[in-house]
Each structure stands twice: as C-alpha cells, then as structure tokens.
Amino acid sequence: MDHTVEIRVRYSEIDQLGTVYNSRVLEWFEVGRGELLRAMGLPYSDMEARGAHLPLVVAHVDYINRAGYDDRLCVTSSVAREGKARLRFDVQIAHPDGRPVARGYTVHAVTGADGKPIRPPAWLVEAISG
Amino acid sequence: MDHTVEIRVRYSEIDQLGTVYNSRVLEWFEVGRGELLRAMGLPYSDMEARGAHLPLVVAHVDYINRAGYDDRLCVTSSVAREGKARLRFDVQIAHPDGRPVARGYTVHAVTGADGKPIRPPAWLVEAISG
Amino acid sequence: MDHTVEIRVRYSEIDQLGTVYNSRVLEWFEVGRGELLRAMGLPYSDMEARGAHLPLVVAHVDYINRAGYDDRLCVTSSVAREGKARLRFDVQIAHPDGRPVARGYTVHAVTGADGKPIRPPAWLVEAISG
Amino acid sequence: MDHTVEIRVRYSEIDQLGTVYNSRVLEWFEVGRGELLRAMGLPYSDMEARGAHLPLVVAHVDYINRAGYDDRLCVTSSVAREGKARLRFDVQIAHPDGRPVARGYTVHAVTGADGKPIRPPAWLVEAISG
Numbered sequence: 001m002d003h004t005v006e007i008r009v010r011y012s013e014i015d016q017l018g019t020v021y022n023s024r025v026l027e028w029f030e031v032g033r034g035e036l037l038r039a040m041g042l043p044y045s046d047m048e049a050r051g052a053h054l055p056l057v058v059a060h061v062d063y064i065n066r067a068g069y070d071d072r073l074c075v076t077s078s079v080a081r082e083g084k085a086r087l088r089f090d091v092q093i094a095h096p097d098g099r100p101v102a103r104g105y106t107v108h109a110v111t112g113a114d115g116k117p118i119r120p121p122a123w124l125v126e127a128i129s130g
Numbered sequence: 131m132d133h134t135v136e137i138r139v140r141y142s143e144i145d146q147l148g149t150v151y152n153s154r155v156l157e158w159f160e161v162g163r164g165e166l167l168r169a170m171g172l173p174y175s176d177m178e179a180r181g182a183h184l185p186l187v188v189a190h191v192d193y194i195n196r197a198g199y200d201d202r203l204c205v206t207s208s209v210a211r212e213g214k215a216r217l218r219f220d221v222q223i224a225h226p227d228g229r230p231v232a233r234g235y236t237v238h239a240v241t242g243a244d245g246k247p248i249r250p251p252a253w254l255v256e257a258i259s260g
Numbered sequence: 261m262d263h264t265v266e267i268r269v270r271y272s273e274i275d276q277l278g279t280v281y282n283s284r285v286l287e288w289f290e291v292g293r294g295e296l297l298r299a300m301g302l303p304y305s306d307m308e309a310r311g312a313h314l315p316l317v318v319a320h321v322d323y324i325n326r327a328g329y330d331d332r333l334c335v336t337s338s339v340a341r342e343g344k345a346r347l348r349f350d351v352q353i354a355h356p357d358g359r360p361v362a363r364g365y366t367v368h369a370v371t372g373a374d375g376k377p378i379r380p381p382a383w384l385v386e387a388i389s390g
Numbered sequence: 391m392d393h394t395v396e397i398r399v400r401y402s403e404i405d406q407l408g409t410v411y412n413s414r415v416l417e418w419f420e421v422g423r424g425e426l427l428r429a430m431g432l433p434y435s436d437m438e439a440r441g442a443h444l445p446l447v448v449a450h451v452d453y454i455n456r457a458g459y460d461d462r463l464c465v466t467s468s469v470a471r472e473g474k475a476r477l478r479f480d481v482q483i484a485h486p487d488g489r490p491v492a493r494g495y496t497v498h499a500v501t502g503a504d505g506k507p508i509r510p511p512a513w514l515v516e517a518i519s520g
Contacts, residue, residue, distance in 0.1 A: 011294070011304070011405060012287045012413060016459065017243065018406045022160075022186045022236075026153035027272045034271070034330065044271070045330045056152045061189045066245055069406065070294065070305045106152075113147065115196055141424070141434070142417045145271060146278045146329065153272060157402045164401070164460065174401070175460045199276065200424065200435045277503065282420075282446045282496075286413035316412045321449045326505055366412075373407065375456055 004076040005035040011069050019066040025102045026059055029091045032077035033106070036089070040079075042127050052121055054087060054108040061104035065095075072096055081128055082107055085117060134206040135165040141199050149196040155232045156189055159221045162207035163236070166219070170209075172257050182251055184217060184238040191234035195225075202226055211258055212237055215247060264336040265295040271329050279326040285362045286319055289351045292337035293366070296349070300339075302387050312381055314347060314368040321364035325355075332356055341388055342367055345377060394466040395425040401459050409456040415492045416449055419481045422467035423496070426479070430469075432517050442511055444477060444498040451494035455485075462486055471518055472497055475507060 007028060015021040037044050047054070067073055074094050082088040087108045093101040110120045137158060145151040167174050177184070197203055204224050212218040217238045223231045240250045267288060275281040297304050307314070327333055334354050342348040347368045353361045370380045397418060405411040427434050437444070457463055464484050472478040477500070482493040500510045 010287060011290050012411050014406045015401060016404045016406055016408045017183060017185070017245065019185070019245065021402050022189060023153040023156035023402060026156065027270060030152075030271050043330060045328075048329075053147060055147070055149070056191075056193050058193070059152060059189070059191045061186075063186050063188070068305075069308075070303065115147065115149065140417060141275060141420050142281050142283060144276045146274045146276055148276045151272050157400060160401050173460065175458075178459075198435075199438075200433065277443060277445070277505065279445070279505065282449060283413040283416035286416065290412075313407060315407070315409070316451075316453050318453070319412060319449070319451045321446075323446050323448070375407065375409065 001036075001040065002076055002078050003032075003036040003039045004074050005032060007031060007073050007075060009067055009069055009071045009073065014069045018068055020101070022061070022063065025061050025063070025093065025104070028073070028075055028093060029059070029089070029104065029106055032075035032091045033079075033089050036077040036079060040127050042124070047124070050121070051112055052118065052124060053111045053113060055111055055115060056106050057086065057109050058107040059104070061102055063102050064100045067095070067101045073101060079128055081125070085110060085120065087128065131166075131170065132206055132208050133162075133166040133169045134204050135162060137161060137203050137205060139197055139199055139201045139203065144199045148198055150231070152191070152193065155191050155193070155223065155234070158203070158205050158223060159189075159219070159234065159236055162205040162221045163209075163219050166207040166209060170257050172254070177254070180251070181242055182248065182254060183241050183243060185241055185245060186236050187216065187239050188237040189234070191232055193232050194230045197225070197231045203231060209258055211255070215240060215250065217258065261296075261300065262336055262338050263292075263296040263299045264334050265292060267291060267333050267335060269327055269329055269331045269333065274329045278328055280361070282321070282323065285321050285323070285353065285364070288333070288335050288353060289319070289349070289364065289366055292335035292351045293339075293349050296337040296339060300387050302384070307384070310381070311372055312378065312384060313371050313373060315371055315375060316366050317346065317369050318367040319364070321362055323362050324360045327355070327361045333361060339388055341385070345370060345380065347388065391426075391430065392466055392468050393422075393426040393429045394464050395422060397421060397463050397465060399457055399459055399461045399463065404459045408458055410491070412451070412453065415451050415453070415483065415494070418463070418465050418483060419449070419479070419494065419496055422465035422481045423469075423479050426467040426469060430517050432514070437514070440511070441502055442508065442514060443501050443503060445501055445505060446496050447476065447499050448497040449494070451492055453492050454490045457485070457491045463491060469518055471515070475500060475510065477518065
C-alpha cells in the first residue's frame with residue numbers, strides 16, 4: 001500500500017540558499033508515515049496509546065532536486081516489516097510534475113514508552129502484512 | 131583530522147518520549163561540520179563568500195542510544211573526498227562517557243550559489259587532502 | 261478579511277510534556293500569514309519576487325490551552341496597516357471545537373531584500389486597505 | 391541576577407534572507423533561561439524531576455538587528471516573580487560588540503507534569519527572591 005500526502009514548504013524550512021534545509025526532509029518523512037498509518041487504520045497516536053512506539057533506528061535520505069518556499073510537494077510512503085522486530089518506511093518526495101526532491105527510508109524498532117524493545121503486537125503485524 | 135565539539139541538548143530538541151527528535155541529529159551533524167571546517171582554517175561562511183557551497187546529496191544516521199534534555203554530547207567529525215567532485219563527513223555523537231547516541235555521514239556536492247556543481251577549488255582540495 | 265487554514269500538529273513539534281513546543285506557534289503564525297496573503301491575491305513568494313519583504317519587528321503570543329500530537333488546529337489570521345510603514349497580523353489558533361490554543365500578533369516592516377525599509381508599494385497598500 | 395551565555399548561529403536557523411528565522415529567537419530564550427537557572431543552582435531538569443514545570447503563558451520578542459550564520463551572540467537573562475503564581479524571564483540577545491539583535495520576555499506558569507497550576511514550591515520562591 002502506497003499513500004501520498006501533499007505538503008507546502010514553510011518559510012521556516014528554507015535556508016539561505018533558498019532551498020529546503022536538509023533536516024526538514026526527515027520531518028516530512030514523519031508526516032508521510034503518520035498519514036500512511038492513519039490511512040491503514042492505525043493512527044500513530046492510537047499506537048502510542050496502546051503502548052507501541054516506533055523510534056528510529058536508521059534514517060537515510062538522498063537529496064535530488066531543490067524545493068523552494070511555498071512549493072507544493074507530494075510525500076509518498078509505504079511500509080514493510082524488516083526482519084521480525086522492525087519496520088521500514090520508504091518515502092519519496094516530489095514536485096507535482098513528478099520531479100523528485102528527495103527519497104529515502106527510515107527503519108524503526110518497536111518499543112514500549114521506555115524505549116525498550118517489545119515484540120510487535122499482532123494487530124500491528126496484521127495491518128502491515130495485510 | 132578529527133574534531134570534537136560539545137553541545138547541550140535543548141528542550142526544543144526533545145520529543146514526547148523524552149529523547150531527541152530524529153531530525154535534530156542532522157542539525158548537530160551540521161554543527162560538527164562547521165566546527166571541523168573552522169578548525170581546518172576554512173570557516174563555512176568564508177567558503178560560501180568565496181562561492182563554494184556544500185549542499186547535501188546523501189544523509190545517513192544510525193540511532194543508537196537515547197539522549198535527554200540538557201545532556202552534554204560530544205560531536206566528532208572528520209572529512210574526506212568522495213570521488214573527484216564530492217566530500218564526505220563522518221560524524222559520531224556520544225555521551226561524555228563514550229556511550230554512543232548516533233553516528234552517520236553526509237555526502238556533499240560542491241556547487242555555486244545557484245546549486246550548479248562546480249569543480250572543487252584548489253584551496254578546498256588542498257585543505258581536505260593536506 | 262479573516263482567513264482560516266487547518267494544520268495538523270507534527271510529532272516534531274511536541275515537547276516532552278506532550279504539548280506543542282512554544283516556538284512552533286510562531287511557525288504556524290507564518291503559515292497563517294502565508295495563506296491569508298494568498299487568499300488576498302498576494303502570495304508572499306510573489307511579494308518577495310517583486311522586492312517587498314516583511315521581516316518581523318515584534319512577535320507576541322499568549323499560550324492558552326495545550327495541543328497534542330496529531331491534533332487538527334484552525335489558524336485564523338487578519339492583517340491591517342500599523343502606522344504608515346508597517347503591517348500587523350493578528351492570529352488565533354484553536355481546536356476545531358473553538359477551544360483556543362494560542363493567540364497573538366506579529367508586526368512587520370516592509371523592506372528590500374537587504375533588510376532596509378522601503379515605502380510600502382501601492383499594490384500592497386491597496387490590497388490591505390481594500 | 392543576570393546571566394549571559396554565548397551561542398553560535400546554526401545554518402539551520404537562517405532563512406532565505408540570510409538572517410535568523412523569527413521563531414528561533416524563542417529557542418535561544420530557552421537556552422538563556424536554562425543556563426540562568428543552572429547558574430542559580432536550579433537546573434531545569436532537576437526542577438522537572440521535582441515536579442515543577444514552567445510552561446509559557448506569554449512570549450514577546452522585539453526584533454532589532456539582523457544576525458547571520460555563524461555569528462556569535464550573547465544571550466543575557468534575568469528572572470523575577472510575576473504576581474504570586476508566575477515567573478517572568480527577561481532576555482536580551484546581542485552581538486559581542488553590544489549591538490542588539492532581539493529582546494523580550496516570557497511569562498511562565500508553575501504547573502505539575504499534567505499542566506495544572508501548582509503553588510510555586512518554597513525552594514523555587516527562595517531561589518528567585520534570594
């Protein structure tokens with residue numbers, strides 16, 4: 001399952017070269033993950049309320065083309081299991097005409113609120129695999 | 131050449147699990163790069179004034195242990211050429227007792243202010259290779 | 261003229277008490293200003309392209325109620341002239357049921373790209389006063 | 391009691407006009423408050439561990455002069471009680487030569503971790519008034 005959400009670049013996200021500051025892409029990855037999980041019926045706030053947190057273990061970003069203030073961008077995300085205990089989200093960010101801005105992935109552990117790993121709950125595994 | 135700078139975790143950098151929000155690590159990588167370049171005699175603001183910019187092409191972070199509000203952290207950076215036209219910075223972030231928080235790298239193009247690639251200037255190549 | 265835009269609170273915007281980190285409200289004020297100006301036919305990117313920038317001179321925020329991750333919030337903005345040379349934006353941020361989260365205002369100079377004050381262009385004055 | 395801490399402007403804090411993005415000043419106010427409280431023997435992390443939180447009720451900033459990437463800035467803070475139940479921090483940010491960048495204040499409630507107001511603990515009142 002792929003899910004796309006549109007964002008608009010904020011002035012606060014642009015650096016002095018007039019393009020997106022690099023760390024902001026990871027915040028947009030988070031927006032993409034959140035909307036994908038909501039579309040799958042698993043809003044992340046519900047997941048945390050049920051005691052399953054998804055802290056990042058790895059983040060990787062390839063920066064491809066510039067994006068400027070007020071640009072509309074499409075954030076497209078998908079999710080899969082990575083081994084038994086982890087999830088991986090793949091994300092692409094592109095201009096509406098398809099020109100890519102960035103792509104990458106994040107790998108997440110499944111933990112309790114204290115950051116200690118837990119076995120991925122059945123409802124989570126079923127939603128991802130389904 | 132390795133260079134270490136100490137930072138202190140700001141309240142604005144912590145999420146609701148009480149640990150560093152993931153994208154902030156890339157901002158600390160930037161602090162590390164900046165201080166390394168200054169120690170090499172190449173402050174990044176001077177480089178930009180001389181027309182050489184270093185936009186990110188790749189960023190990669192492995193998240194290892196939590197860090198909380200007000201923690202002091204050591205950011206240790208080094209730089210090398212990657213092929214003919216790029217630079218790579220390797221960065222480690224650790225608690226003062228050596229316990230790692232995150233490690234990773236960024237790969238940078240060398241461009242003009244317009245984002246178009248330029249040949250790395252001789253003064254830059256010499257400083258990196260020297 | 262009032263204009264309302266809806267935002268969703270990002271995980272990156274929440275602090276360790278589970279509520280919005282204070283500085284983020286100013287980023288949302290900026291989102292509100294941008295959408296108001298677009299609705300008035302004056303997208304801010306066009307204004308900057310025409311040489312009129314609106315740097316902040318004053319910002320004031322009253323924080324009223326908490327807002328958590330993934331909350332939908334309504335950002336309602338209006339604009340008026342403040343004296344001959346300045347603009348003032350008033351902004352309210354509220355939960356969809358009307359419960360206020362924050363309110364405040366920003367005062368802006370009108371400057372060139374170098375930050376030096378300029379006389380507000382006629383097209384800007386007319387749009388604000390009209 | 392006044393307390394001054396020096397910061398260096400990060401690339402992530404600069405907007406496309408080459409000056410500090412407005413909301414970042416509130417993050418620096420927080421750095422100033424934190425270092426002032428530490429100098430008073432009340433590190434904010436200890437205060438939170440003892441159950442006293444200081445969420446913002448009001449923030450006010452006057453923006454005066456530009457500050458650019460890599461500038462060193464001095465953040466000078468002081469604190470006083472405001473009525474019986476609140477604290478007020480006054481903050482000035484200036485270039486090392488004294489040229490002001492911003493000044494302003496924040497007003498804080500004293501609450502438990504749930505955001506409900508509590509009576510300011512005696513150890514806090516004594517430290518502020520002492």
